Amino acid sequence: MSLFLLGFLGIILLLIFLLLFGMPVGFAMALVGFLGFGAVMGFNASMGMVSSTVWSVFSNYGLIIIPLFIFMGQIAFHTGVSEKMYTAADRFIGHIRGGMAMATVFACSAFSAICGSNSATAATMTAVALPEMNKYGYNSKLSTGVIACGSTLGVVIPPSVVLIIIGLYTNQSIVKLFYGGIGAGLLLTLMFAFTVFFICLKHPTWGPAGTRFSWKERGKALLDSSEILIIFIIVMLGLYFGFFTPVEAGAVGAFLVLAITFFQGKLNVKKLMAATVDTLIVSAMVMMIVAGAAILGKFLTVTRLPFEVASWVATLPVPKIFILVLILLVYAIGGMLMDALALLLITLPIFFPMAQVLGFNPIWFGITVTVVTTMGAVTPPIAATAYVVAGMAKPVPLVDVFRGVFYFLPAYLITIFLLLLFPKIVLFLPNLLQ
Numbered sequence: 071m072s073l074f075l076l077g078f079l080g081i082i083l084l085l086i087f088l089l090l091f092g093m094p095v096g097f098a099m100a101l102v103g104f105l106g107f108g109a110v111m112g113f114n115a116s117m118g119m120v121s122s123t124v125w126s127v128f129s130n131y132g133l134i135i136i137p138l139f140i141f142m143g144q145i146a147f148h149t150g151v152s153e154k155m156y157t158a159a160d161r162f163i164g165h166i167r168g169g170m171a172m173a174t175v176f177a178c179s180a181f182s183a184i185c186g187s188n189s190a191t192a193a194t195m196t197a198v199a200l201p202e203m204n205k206y207g208y209n210s211k212l213s214t215g216v217i218a219c220g221s222t223l224g225v226v227i228p229p230s231v232v233l234i235i236i237g238l239y240t241n242q243s244i245v246k247l248f249y250g251g252i253g254a255g256l257l258l259t260l261m262f263a264f265t266v267f268f269i270c271l272k273h274p275t276w277g278p279a280g281t282r283f284s285w286k287e288r289g290k291a292l293l294d295s296s297e298i299l300i301i302f303i304i305v306m307l308g309l310y311f312g313f314f315t316p317v318e319a320g321a322v323g324a325f326l327v328l329a330i331t332f333f334q335g336k337l338n339v340k341k342l343m344a345a346t347v348d349t350l351i352v353s354a355m356v357m358m359i360v361a362g363a364a365i366l367g368k369f370l371t372v373t374r375l376p377f378e379v380a381s382w383v384a385t386l387p388v389p390k391i392f393i394l395v396l397i398l399l400v401y402a403i404g405g406m407l408m409d410a411l412a413l414l415l416i417t418l419p420i421f422f423p424m425a426q427v428l429g430f431n432p433i434w435f436g437i438t439v440t441v442v443t444t445m446g447a448v449t450p451p452i453a454a455t456a457y458v459v460a461g462m463a464k465p466v467p468l469v470d471v472f473r474g475v476f477y478f479l480p481a482y483l484i485t486i487f488l489l490l491l492f493p494k495i496v497l498f499l500p501n502l503l504q
Contacts, residue, residue, distance in 0.1 A: 073110065073372070073373040073374060073375075074373060074374065074375055074378050076106065076109060076110065076373055077106070077369070077370055077373030077374070077375030078375065080102050080103075080105075080106040080366075080369060080370070080373070081375075081416075083102050083105075084098055084099060084102045084366070084416065087101065087102065088408060094358070095359055095362065095408065095409060095412035095416075096355070096358035096359040096360075096361065096362035096363075096412075097358070097362060098362070099359070099362030099363050099365060099366040099412075099415070099416065100120070100361065100362040100365045100366070102366055102369065103120075103362070103365035103366035103367070103368060103369040103370075104116050104119075104120050104365060104369075106366075106369035106370075106373070107119050107120075107365075107368055107369040107372060110369070110372050110373065111372060119365070119368050120365055123361065123364045123365050123368060124361050124365075126364075127357070127360055127361040127364050128357065128361065130238075131317065132238055132316075132317065133238065133357065133360065134317050134320070135234055135244070135316050135317045135319075135320045136231055136234060136235075136353055136356055136357070137349055137350075137353040138317070138320030138321055138323070138324050139229040139231065139234070139320045139323065139324070140231065140349050140352050140353055140356075141324050141345065141346070141349040142184060142229070142320065142323045142324040142327050143184060143190060144190070144344075144345035144346075144348045144349050144352075145324070145327045145328055145331060145337070145341075145342075145345045146181070146184050146298075146327055146331075147190040147193075147194055147345070147348075148341045148344050148345045148348075149331040149336040149337050149341055150194075150198075150336065151181070151184070151298060151327075151331065151336075153198050154291070154294050154295035154298070155176075155177045155180040155181055155295045155298060156173060156174065156177035156195070156198050156199050156202075157291050157294070157295070158177075158288075158291040158292050158294070158295040159172075159173035159174075159176040159177045159180075160173040160202065160280065160291075161283045161287055161288040161291040161292075162288055162292075163176075164280035164281065164283075165279055165280055165281060165282035165283070166279055167270045167274065167277050167278065167279050168212075168266045168267060168269065168270035168276075168277035169277070169279065169280055170199070170202055170203050170206065170208065170277070170280050171203065171208065171212055171213065171216045171266040171270075171277055172263045172266050172267070173199070174195055174199040174203070174213075174216050174217055174220055175216060175220045175259055175262045175263050175266065176259065176263070177195065177198075177199065177220075178191055178195055178217070178220030178221055178223050178224075178259075179220070179223050179227060179255065179256075179259040180295075180298060180299070181194065181195070181224075181298075182223040182224040182226075182227040182255070183227055183228070183229075183298065183302040184229075184298055184301055184302060184323065184327065188221050188222055188224045188225060188447055188454060188455050189221075189454060189455065189458050190224070191220070191221040191223070191224045191455075192217060192218060192221035192455040192458040192459050193458055193462060195217045195220065195221060196214075196217055196458070196459050196462040196463055197462065199213075199217060200213055200214070200217065200462075200463055202280075206278050206279075206280050207275075207278050208276065208277055208278070209273065209275070209276035209277070210463070210466045210470050210474070211276075211470050211471075211473045211474035211477070212266070212269055212270075212273075212276045212277055212474055212477075213463075213474070214459050214460070214463050214466055214470060214471040214474050215471065215473070215474020215475045215476075215477055215478055216262065216266060216474070216478070217459050218448050218453075218455045218456045218458075218459045218471060218474070218475050219262060219448050219455075219475060219478040219481070220259075220262055221455045221458075221459075222444045222445075222447045222448060222455060223255055223258060223259060225410060225440060225443075225444045225447070226251050226254050226255040226258060226437070226440055226441055226444060227251055227252065227255035227256075228247075228248035228249075228251045228252065228255075228306070229248065229305070229319075229320070229323065230248075230251060230440075231356060231411070232410060232411050232414065232440055233247040233248060233251055233436070233437075233440065234247075234316070235356070235360060235411060235414070235415065236414060236418070236436045236440070237436075238360075239360075239363065239414075239415060239418055240418060240422050240432060240436065242432050242433060242436060243433070243500075243503075244316045245309045245310070245316060245503060246433050246500035246503055247433060247436055247437065247500075248306070248309065248316075249306070249310070249499035249500045249502075249503065250433050250434065250436070250437045250496040250497065250499065250500045251437055251440070252306075252499055253495045253496050253498060253499060254437050254438075254440075254441055254485070254489060254495065254496050257485050257488060257489075257495055258441065258481065258482070258485045261481035261482075261484055261485050262478060262481050264481070265477060265478050265480070265481045269477055297330050301323060301326045301327060301330070304322065304323075304326065305319050305322060305323045308322065310502075310503065356411065359411060359412055359415060360415070362415075363415035363416070366415075366416070366419075367419050370419050370420070371419075375420065377423060379420055379423075379424065381427070390428040390429065390430075391490075393424070393428060394425075394428065394430065394490075397421050397424065397425070397439075398438070398439065398442050398486065400417070400421075401413065401417070401439050401442040401443050401446075402442050402443075402445060402446065404417065404443070404446070405442065405443040405444070405445055405446020405447070405449065406446045406449045406450065406453075409454070410440070410443040410444060410446060410447060413443055413446075414439065414440070414443060421439075422435070431493065431497060433496065433497065433500050434489075434493045434496045434497055437489070437496045438486065438489050438490070438496070441482070441485060441486055441489065442482075442486060444482075445479070445482040448475045448478075449475070449479070450472060453472070453475070456468070456471050456472060456475055459471055
């Protein structure tokens with residue numbers, strides 16, 4: 071059997087473990103990598119490879135950034151920081167038709183700037199925004215759909231664990247990926263807001279106008295929520311001017327959130343312990359996925375599957391944009407079937423070399439595929455954020471949440487199309503770093 075065919079069979083076996091047996095993705099990748107490497111190099115070599123790879127992953131200083139940013143988001147989540155952001159947004163635009171739903175989008179965007187977790191954002195906004203929209207008679211499809219989709223901004227807007235892993239895995243600048251995520255994240259935020267506007271044009275009763283507040287009340291709400299903006303600015307400007315590395319940025323952000331919530335009296339021992347435990351759980355899951363991906367990557371490397379596929383694609387007599395669209399279609403379908411981070415780590419060893427051979431900017435490619443896979447977080451059958459919203463929005467049935475989500479799918483597609491048409495949306499800020 072050729073090495074190329076063995077690598078291809080390894081990918082098929084991985085999908086079987088994931089889709090048919092429901093094996094955790096980190097363990098599935100590690101098992102396939104171990105068995106495949108052993109089939110090529112021998113059992114003893116495979117054992118040595120696994121032990122050295124796991125050690126190198128868990129002793130990698132750069133990965134410290136993951137628990138730091140996760141901890142920052144968990145502290146913000148458990149101390150209810152997002153309530154201030156929703157209140158500020160609602161004070162400014164809640165009085166227009168669909169305004170509370172738009173405020174939810176902007177609050178999700180702001181919360182994502184310090185959280186980076188889809189599920190945490192979905193849970194927080196369901197608890198904070200949904201009761202307010204229900205009070206004013208918002209249609210459940212609009213209210214739950216906008217929360218589920220708005221929550222996916224946490225993967226695109228920095229600091230994002232997914233962007234961190236992409237940077238580490240593909241040897242790209244995490245800082246540039248963060249700045250590229252700002253442009254794509256803001257564009258997706260605006261597309262969601264426009265979607266709410268058009269939904270309310272077609273269904274005026276779905277999003278009744280809320281209370282109009284005075285400019286004094288708006289200013290006070292904006293001032294109350296300003297600390298989140300300040301933390302984001304400090305972290306991003308510190309990275310831009312080189313005052314600290316990405317790892318140090320994670321430490322600075324976590325410390326600032328801790329200090330602010332403590333002095334505001336929102337942080338107590340119980341909330342700190344809950345945030346710490348959740349950080350450990352999520353970090354361990356992410357680390358296992360990274361370790362599994364590294365083991366799988368060793369197997370794919372010895373089979374030369376990524377390089378052979380990339381070389382073959384480069385010789386195809388078709389426009390490179392056609393190949394790119396096929397790649398993005400794979401990510402769109404794959405995002406419906408598995409976690410975005412797992413999908414990216416499985417496919418990047420194959421598709422990233424292809425993108426480089428085709429001449430696509432690696433930062434732009436990383437951001438674009440992140441947006442595409444993010445769409446899968448609200449698309450059945452996985453749709454993690456939709457399930458979180460449905461679980462907290464009882465008695466709203468899950469089918470209503472999905473119906474609401476489908477209204478926002480065109481926003482994702484338009485965003486992806488604009489990123490393809492105008493790469494500068496992503497690359498303008500990263501280019502300033504050069």
